[in-house]
Amino acid sequence: MEALTIHEAAQTTGWTPRMLRYIERIGLIEPARTESGYRQYGAGELQRLRTLRELLAEHEIGLGDVAFALRLRRDEALSGAVDSWLEAEPQRPEAVSADEWLRWEQEKHARIIAALTTNEPMETAA
Amino acid sequence: MEALTIHEAAQTTGWTPRMLRYIERIGLIEPARTESGYRQYGAGELQRLRTLRELLAEHEIGLGDVAFALRLRRDEALSGAVDSWLEAEPQRPEAVSADEWLRWEQEKHARIIAALTTNEPMETAA
DNA sequence: CCAACCTTGACACAGCTTTGATAAGGTTGT
DNA sequence: ACAACCTTATCAAAGCTGTGTCAAGGTTGG
Secondary structure, eight states, X not given: OOOBOHHHHHHHHTOOHHHHHHHHHTTSOOOEEOTTOOXXXXXXXXXXXXXXXXXXXXXXXXXXXXXXXXXXXXXXHHHHHHHHHHHSOOXXXXXXXXXXXXXXXXXXXXXXXXXXXXXXXXXXXX | OOOBOHHHHHHHHTOOHHHHHHHHHTTSOOOEXXXXXXEEBOHHHHHHXXXXXXXXXXXXXXXXXXXXXHHHHHOHHHHHHHHHHHHTOOSOOTTSOHHHHHHHHHHHHHHHHXXXXXXXXXXXXX
């Protein structure tokens, strides 16, 4: 059939056998195995190995980045947490007039000390 | 309307000033600046800095991972390319329940459509 | 039964990431 | 005016990534 060994798959895809094992280890492409444990690369895996090279080359990303994207896709708790962190708009202090600012500056140290001594975690995000 | 300097923000969030600059450099949290260039951390940014710490701690990810997720979110061409590569994944998540799998399949189609409508269609590589 | 594959594991090394420390210089409050 | 901040830039060290190579041993096919 059309299952290639690791060296053959490496030759036809441009990776090295070493890198095919690495790619498998980080969860990106996990080929089937024979009874005795030999990796078998099928047509689909060869295709994915080639497009993986293109993906990395065209977008300046690394294997670890793709692995993280895969992890995001598989772990909904993770992707939800990351997404909600990213979605929180970075609300900046709006530009303020000079004397308002001055008043704030005069009180800020007291405010910091208050925040530190009360040690109150403001968990409620707006 | 609150804004702390970098050292104050570091104290209240548990980061170091060095790390706040690094977090800014990788695009995660970019505080406003005063006229003379001082960073101003507002309440929203302080909150995000704290939740960022939680995010990293609870999910065993790094700042680089969050930065990549942000890049995915901002670069539709990139996220489309990564998503379609991941879509072609041959192995199925057997560890999830049937309706989780179904929901995933449904979301997958939505993601593909979103990627295709915001970008050029991907050609079939040969 | 032997050559030529395959397996895992380990050592190694360049380069990048993450983080700290320090320097040279500008800003600000008192 | 001076202390105590801030800025950027640079050097440095620890750790991770990506990759090669080698060793010890199992599998396969003529």
